[in-house]
Amino acid sequence: MRYDIVIIGGAIVGSSVAYHLREEGFAGSIALIERDPQFSHAATTLSCASIRQQFSIPENIRLSQFTLKLFRRLKETFGADADIGFREGGYLILAGEAGLPILKANHETQVAEGADILLEDAGQLARRFPWLSVEGISAGAYGRSGEGWFDAHALLTL
Template sequence: MHYDIIIIGGAIVGSSVAYYLREEGFSGSIALVERDPQFSRAATTLSCASVRQQFSIPENILLSQFTLKLFRRLREEFGADADIGFREGGYLILAGENGLPILRANHEAQMAEGADIVLEDAEALVRRFPWLSVEGISAGAYGRSGEGWFDAHAMLMLFRKALRDKNIDFITADVTGIERQGDRVTSVSLDNGERLEAGTVVNAAGPNAGKVAAMAGLALPVEPRKRNVFVFEAREKYDDMPLLVDPSGIYVRPEGSVYITGGAEPEEGEGPAVPPTRPRLAAVRRGDLAGAGNPHSGLRGDQADGRLGRPLPLQHARPERGDRPASRGRQFPVRQRFSGHGLQ
């Protein structure tokens, strides 16, 4: 079997690649290969499904703005019943005295791209959010619009449903090998015994993109890392609470009637994600979240331990420019997310 394009990885990146190839007029044959059709292990569906414009470089900001435009015309794009539960609650990134120069520099980059972000000192933040504790806080950057969170699974399903009418072959299998002839990738082998010849292979394997690249003899600095997301209940409820990021790196945001939290985890550690542990939850609670007044103070530990969220595997990679030997002529492009924000 021969395909003009084979996409390895059928979650949000792979599915959107297939979708926009068709939208841009590509009429060749496309295969979308996904080993986990329920997406139970996909970074897309395990993510916190947030979107923000508070980045330090224009490229990241512009990518988010592209997605936001899609959110604004979601029903026009995918139909009248399209709904991803987008809650435009904003991000509030806090900084102490040491982090203030970086916060200011990032804010300048965001303003240059037209992002609706305000930089406010501690006094102004308390006026905006009376529940906020600003002890040790010098300032915060708040996204008044164009930031928030949504239903990742619903977003993915919109793309997958739309692909059914775009002549895309869905293949449920695991890729076990990639063949090359010189600098060209020629075929993909699957665990069901099939061998698919390819004109172009797109690596959209998320945290496993490094493993897929290795099959083609390429070194790609992408690997899965263990990350935990905790779900907890608290006495305090703040209807206007954004996704709040403490200077320590710990984040917290509302999720319906509960909260989710995580962050400030060590960079080291390899392998698949593992179940969150009671000591890890205790470590997050000891983080002394500066903001939120704080919801951790009212945490019901027994219930929180019993309702731990699924672990979140994030990929950590550094972007590199330039073609790799087997990717010259865009014959083996990598569509890889960086810093855990690929979903947006």
């Protein structure tokens, strides 16, 4: 059998490539080859299955934002039963004095890309998260929205 495109690996990257080829109008034949069709041993399903926008380069932030839009329209795209259990709960990335310049620079990049990331000093963090010891912490970046966790197996089997 002949195919126009053969994708080796059907977990999140391979499945995404096949899906987006169709979305962009590719009409040729696509073979998606996966040795573990239940995804029992796939890195995707064994990962922490999370999404964040707290990166240092714009391209990674944009990729997360692109994925977030897909997550937010799953039912519209895949039907009323499409549910990956996505729960927004932002990442908290902390920095001491030495890491503060990097945290601030990353935050500037994230905000410039439209990410909903809040930069707080140790006092603000202690008030927001009273259980958190801020000893040695200079600041933290907190994702107020657009970050969280999901069921990767549910995503792969939509």
